[in-house]
Amino acid sequence: MIASPTDTAKAMEAVSQIPAIELQNASKSFGVVQALQQVSFAIPQGQVVALLGPNGAGKTTAISLMLGLRRPSHGQVRLLGHDPRDRRVRSRCGIMLQESGVPLNLTVSETITLFRSYYPHSLPLTQVLEMASLKKKAAASVGTLSGGQRQRLYFALAICGDPDVLFLDEPTAGLDVEARHRFWEQIRAFVQQGKTILLTTHYLEEADALAERIVLIDHGQVRADASPAALKALVTNNRVTFNMSEPLQPEFFAQLPVQQLELGEHHVSLLTPKLETVLRALFTQPVEITNLTITGASLEEAFFHLTKDQSEQEGA
Template sequence: MTVAELRGVTKRFGPVEALKGIDLDIAEGELLALLGPNGAGKTTAIGMMLGLRRPSTGTVKLFGLDPADRRARSRCGVMLQESGVNQALSVSELVNLFRAYYPNPMSADRAIALAGLEPEAKKPVTKLSGGQKQRLYYALAVAGDPEVIFLDEPTVGMDVESRRTFLDSIKNFAADGRTIVLTTHYLDEADELARRIVVVDRGLIVADGTPDFIKSKVAGRRVTFDSDRALTEADFEGLPRQRLEISGQRAKLLTDQPEDVLRALFQRGMGIKNLSVMGADLEEAFLALTAHDKADAGASRSVEPDSSPLEEVNR
């Protein structure tokens, strides 16, 4: 079953074309990460699927219906980075309020437990930390027992332990056969969670596949090591490489010829320890897929409106 479908979708904001004729199908039970630089068009695409924006051309369907149809929207949950909830209400009061919007909601206790907020159930929103508020927004998103949930940068503001618990909760929710569409700038999260990654750039889908498939789009190996002295770009002059990052005595570079690079560094008398040579990771693949020449970066980059359409869900 297809949960969401976009066909030939374009979207213009004045002279700016945010989406340029994209086709996308999201199947039931998928855990999909929608990735892209700021202004790439991903937020506009999600706004279309939620019925918050209309395409300039093309068609968008949610559960085979117009995304603005209440029958489709009642089967969705949305987690925002910020939400206009009543700050004076407690966690349990807010969850029960949101449950009332849906025909067959989840129990309040289960929604709160999925978000790991049992100890905070009676606390007002004003007493929650930033990470706890993020988990509250997740509880509100699942309160209607949705078939598909859209998560917009869900772990922003969470500490390491909360983030790990939260990611496990998403995995468990997906294991029940729910469809999850995730946007995140934490590429390690996308690599860990997603079974499918769609990369959007300049209003176009530039890659679509499993995390391993996306990473395979980058030729080369990632070489990291520590040196016996502070490093500079001059130490790597003339060596075959695509990317180089230096932090004090530590270097990280992407190259198609790791053996030649290391041989040259040894010949130059560089001391190397903690050496690691691995395949390209998702971050490197993402940067390679969305890289542009500086000359055309400002001229042709797709630009989305300043305010996210996801922020309109609770308006």
């Protein structure tokens, strides 16, 4: 019996509704150490998610479970609806690690060609070189590449199999600002093709720029799972910066509800939960205030707010 177009469309829709990544009460212990504790979240296909957390929070353990490199002690992990160790889904994933073991004597083109052979449906070599900005280095041996160029090679190896799910571990470490922004553009282009991306990074500006959603892990548990905007809204502080014609004394600011005060001779930067109180006090001073800028909390400030609160609760 031949399936009708309607049946085919329904089947494709059902497949697209299967989460790309799903953890259900996943826990992982190493002896007496509980690395993950009942972690649950699902990532729909086509979404960009940043997995953040302090060092030792459990991020690496969580990713190792998603990739099938380790099994959960309890709970379940699914990748595209299957066991992560299933060869069918492994061939649909790309992984960019901070350091990959590749032969240093092969050229860039030879290395990418080798990795392309591992996948059933790989991208053309020329397209991979273009996407990774490596066309000019195609004939260069891997051992001669700079740190930034090698990072771009690792990205090329992660995408050469045209993966449906892409894992990026600190992808822009060692890149300069210009190269980092070019990389962001490549990621956005990949997302437009419906790819799912899980990103870990210590550059919180990068997570804010790329991710639709942040999953924050601390002490082996999910502390927050929301959009960057929603996480920043949890912090009531405002960042205030300005220049002043004459220096103000530290004693003046000591009487105000300010945090993270950076006081220069003619420049001030501070955080405050009571913006109106601080501004009212400033404008009563006999100094000229210029270049006044007021912004909401950054993702970095939200990150520290959430992890600091948890540390204080556990220390109480």
